[in-house]
Structure formats: structure tokens, C-alpha cells
Amino acid sequence: MKNIFLLVFTGAMLFLNSCSKDDNEGANALEAPVANPAKDVNNTGFRAKWMYVSTAQSYLLDISTSADFETFLPDYNSKPVTDLNEVVVGLDGGTRYFYRVRAKRDSEISAYSNVISVVTNGVSSIPEDPTFLKVKANALQHPFFVGMAVKASQLETGSQYDVILKNEFSSISAEYEMKMNPISVASGVYNWEAADKIVAYGNDNGINVHGHALVWHVAVPDWLTNYPGTDAEFSNEVRQYITDVVTHFAGKVTSWDVVNEAVDDTGNLRNTIFLQRMGPNYINQCFQWAREAADAAGDTDLLLFYNDYATSANIPKQNKVYELVDALKASNLINGVGFQMHNTYLSPTKDQIETDINRAVSKGLKIHISELDIQVNPFNDISTFTNERRLDQKDKYKEIVKIYNAIPSANKYALTIWGMRDNESWIPYNAELNHPGNDWPLLYDSNFAIKSAHTGFLQGLD
Template sequence: MSTLGQHPRPAPRHRSPQPEHVTTRQDPSSWASYAKYDAILNDVSEFGQTTATNGQKWLFVEPEEGVFNYTEGEVVSSIAARNRQTLRCHTLVWHSQLAPWVEAKQWTPETMREAIVRHIQNVAGHWKGRCYAWDVVNEALEDDGSWRKSVFYRVLGEEYIKLAFREAAKVDPHAKLYYNDYNLESPGPKVAAVGRLVKMLRDEGIRIDGVGAQAHLVAHRAPSLEKQVAAFQSFADLGVEVALTELDVRIQLPVNATNLELQKQVYVNSTAACLQVKKCVGITLWDFYDAFSWVPYVFAGEGAATLWFDDFSKHPAYDGIVEVLKKHSKCGSKRRRSRIEAKPLLH
């Protein structure tokens, strides 16, 4: 999959309320797989952009109050730097995968503001100038469009979102600032609520540059091409860019020709939807190798959600995506480039 864009491409990635599966390289039985995995990850003709799945999240970077550790996040940062791939950074404020002390502490509005500011100043400051974009706030909304009652919201209400974006803009003025969430691939209450969130920030003069649609899709009930275009265009109409930030398409197991064809069509539709919306700037896959995917650890009876099987052969969806990109390129679209990114596994 060659990059067709001014920026390297994004990769598939997913976000769910549950902690993501974390794989380690310490097991010698996995070393052969990692060698093949790394060869694909480091191939810039496949992926031009990378995202850390876990290494920049609160649990890893501030495990104790005021104590910062960037070791895990720097693994992916170093890959991006070595390969001259764009680095997309994820995430500054999210209710899940928090360090235990954040949930346990007795907060006042003042101490919560101080903690958010300190966290963003340190984390975004550490990667300042290296991140093409930051997911500043992740999953602040429920599917019905109401605010998620996270620890941040319980203390500060929607003020925490304004504070996070305001502070991120100060700390890294050149990074694109995104709101990121799941179930934004079809018009409905949640898409409308994100629109209100964007307007809320802009009405107060707070910068927000983009909306990330995670796009964790299910092959047999994914939104149609038309619904995806409508949802993404609704964000573009607000004047912000949009990206598919965690794309994967899970299928019912066992794998068979029928569900692989369904999966291929969903990947094709999502890619085509992004290409049809002028302000859709890229696609991030939430990993590209089935053996390292989070999906089987969360959804019983489902899996095979990425583009490479456990044996490193490619899903039919891979060729489907390539064909869509080739057709788009042949149409001579010079106004923008498409990018597809690999989200490397946490080491």
C-alpha cells in the first residue's frame, strides 16, 4: 500500500472502554513474528505514519502523581523518527487507562485543573514539535450524545474539555488538535453532539483542528458508504478536518470466504468515504496484524479484524484498499493526498 499524500498515512486503531490487550516482546516464541511484523511496519511504501496504542496514555506516562515516564511512548516515537514517518499522538485526556491515583484521589475543581494542566504541559511538552496531531480529548461522549460522567466531568463538567484544548494549543502550537471518539461513522445523536462540542470550543475562541472517527467497525453491520460520507462531511462542514483514527473491521469467527468479502467491502467503503470528503486527511489502522489485534480479547467469537492474517498473508481487504487508492490516484486528484498509517504494537 503506497502512500498517496502529503503526509504519511494513518493506521488502524481502536478504542473501547476496556483496557487494550498489551503484548510484550519478552516471550522468545514471539520473536519470529516480531521480525516479520517490524519489516512491514518499517516499510514506508506500506505506512507513512505511526501512532502509539498505549505508550502515551496517562497510565504509562504519569503512573504516579507528578512522576512522568516516557519510555513506552518513545518506542513508537523512535520508530517514526528512524523511518521518517509522521507521528500521530494519542491521547492526553481520557477516562480509561488512567493511572489508579487519578480515580482514587479526592479532587477539588482547583486540584483537578492543576493536574490536567500539569499533565498536558509535561506530556505534550515532551513530544512538542514531533506530533503531527494530538488526540487531546478521547471519548467524552456517550452514544446518546450526553456527556460521559468521567472523573474529569464529575469534577469540572465540560470545562475540562475546554481546559485541555486550551492548554494543548499553548504547549504545542503547531500540532493539529483533535477530539477523538467511536461510533462517529453514521449520522445520529453522537455525531450531532460532537458537532456541538466543536462549536462550543470555537465559540469561546479555543482551537480545535479535527475530529477523529475511530471506525471500529463490524463487517455484517457497518454503516454504508453513503452514511459514512454524510457523517464525515458534517464535521468538514464545521471547518475542521476529519480522520479515521482507529480503523479495523472485525468479523465473526471462524473465518470464511463470505465474511472476508463482507470485511473487504467495509474497508473499501471506509477508504472511499474518506477520499470523497475533501477534509478527510487520513486513515489509521488499529494495528495491521491479526495476532496483535485487541479485538479477540474483548469480543468473544469475533476477530481477524486487520489486514494481515496470523501467518502474515494478506486479507482480501488489503487488495480492495489498494484498488480504491489506485483509482483515486488515476483520477488525478492533486488537491490532497490520502495516507494510511500503521499503529505499532506497544513494545
């Protein structure tokens, strides 16, 4: 009996010791450090910091200019550090760096810490990439048009607009002057002056012209808004306008946004004068009339687009847009979808944009990123264009261009920037956006100088 007790007792002790050993080994596992925000940031360096890890003998510090650490700064690929910080010097001003750290004990190395981003002060000594956008885009295996929104007044020979457009861009869209309001003076009466100037500029200089837009609820002339005739007569006026405009520009304009922004932010048809007077089938009717006019004029290659904004993050709106697109496609009336992309440096996300665009790709439609600009001050929290926001914007332009460049060749059409200079963009002066004068959304500053966003665009083509 005594022997049995001793055997049981010994077994129990061995089991407890084993458990204790396992627990101690788990407790003594080398933890990953927690990296802290950089301190003492200046024009040429910063202090990288991290939290103490119990039992760590040293730390291994990585520093890179890319968040994925594909490359490392010289001497900062697993650099041994015995302290809880490291002063990093000899860096370039106005540049974003990333650091991470691991703990080390004998031969054991922990997992990586979180990644810290830090932007040095001052101005970068690295110049922006001056490569012309269309030159790089045209050299791609599957090229596409690089577009710019323009005003007729900018298109004077020898102006800075003229020089940049001819060097950099292979497509243009009228910012406003090819919409209904400036063209349609009265029933059957038209002012073609500004629109003709824009189209002639493109045609004379070998630049593609995209027509924007035949039907948009914001650009309805007063005579049509207050039209006294019947709904059927109203519909005939719209048909006549579409027919006359498409016919006038037949063979000169490659594509048209037929209907613009027909879906509201709740995912329903927008309650416009066209919906009220023509009914919910008005979108199909407008496309049908545009197609008939083009065919009658012999312009059988004319591309017809539906164009809208903010569909990537707004799923109800996105679904409604594709419901309209599916109906148009079933009737063989549509060639492509325009994604305006008036985005911010924070949103939509890469996944949201890709998901949205790929829905159109899967339907065999052309993709036009039609009105691209990127706000850097959506919360009105900065009064100057900081290095951080400059680089955030650069990264977002790169991301969007890279997404577009990755779609199949058959689905590519154009990627159009909505304006040339920051100070002429609609964004800083839009009351609803609430940051008057304080945004810098485009590729050129007020002095026509290229920005980091321009370099980001080019990097997206790599």
C-alpha cells in the first residue's frame, strides 16, 4: 500500500513539474516590442522609440522608405540596438520613413512590432519626376488616355495650360462648357462657341475629346426648367437636344457621358426634373436617343457612358447604379461606366475601389475614371499643405492609378484629372465641403509646378 502511495505521489509531482515547466516556457516566450511614435523629428532625422521587453538583451531595428520594407536604409536592416531608442540621422527632408523593431535574447528573436510612420521636416532634396504622363502611359503594354478637364479660356496657343496639355495629356473633357445649360439657349437654339473651341483644340492637336455631359440635373437651362408644355413635349425637347448635340459633334467627340449622377446617395433615382417629367425610364430613353443620333450621323463608334460619384463606399448607391447599367447593357445601349473619384486621401479604400470597378469590368464595359481629384483637408484640420498630407496624397494617386492600370486592356479607356491647378479646383470653394480655400487636390500647384501627386501618378504606372 505504501509503495502504491509513493508511485501515485511521484507521478503527481512529475505531472505538476511538467505543467510548471510548460507554463514557465510560455511565460518566458520573447514578446514582440511595441514601437512608439518618433520623437525629436527634424529636417534630417528623428529618434525611434519602443517599449521595454522583459528578458530582452537587445533589439533589432529596421528603417525603410516603404511600408512593406521591401528595401532598407543603409545599416538599418536588423540593426542591433541595446537601448530603447535610436537616433537616426542623415535623412532627407520632407520624406516619409517607416520603422519597426524586434526583441532579441540569445538566438531567439521575437515577432515584429507595429510599424511607425514618420515624416521628416523641411523640403525634400529629391526632385519630383518630370516625366510626361502620357509618354509613360503610352509606353505601357496596354496604354490608355490620360485626361484633363479644361475650360475654353485656357486653350490659348502658347499659354502654360496649352504647353502642359500638349506635353502631358492625351484626352480632354470640358469641365462645364459642353453641358446643357451653356449650350442650349432656347428650344432648338444653341451657343456652340465654347464647346466648339474645346473640341477643335482636341482635334487639331491629336488629343481625344470626351463629351461631358448630355443630361445632368444641375445644368438645366431656365427655359427647360420652366417649360410650360406637356410632359410628352418636354421629353421631345430633351430628345431634340441630345440629337442635335450628338449630331453636331459626330466624328469629333469620341465618347459622351449621356446621363450624369442619376442616383442619389440613398440608392434611389435622384428626384430631378427629368425623373418628374419623363418617368423612371428616362435614362434608357436618353441613351437610346444618343445612339440613334450617332448611328444616323455615321458615328457608329461613339462610346456612351453612364457617369456618377461616390459609388465605391456607398453600396446602396453602387447597387442602384449597376441596376441601371445592367438595363442599359441588356438593350445594347451602353459602352462604359464613368467613376468620378472625387476622393480623399483616406477614402475610399483600395479594396472598395477595386470591388466597384471590377463589377463593371465583369460586365465587359469600358472604365473611365472620369473626374479624379484627391482632397487632403476633408476635415478642415490644416491651414497649410503639410508634408504628411502631400505624401498621403501622392500615395493615394499612386494607388488609384495602379488599380486602373491593372484592369484588362479591353476595359481601359481613360483616367481624367478634374482640373490642372489646385487654386482653380472646385473643391476648395465648395460650401458643402467646408474648407474654403484650404485644399490642394490636383497634380499642379498654383504656379503650374508639378507636385508629389504627379510623381505618385507616374509611380502607379510602374
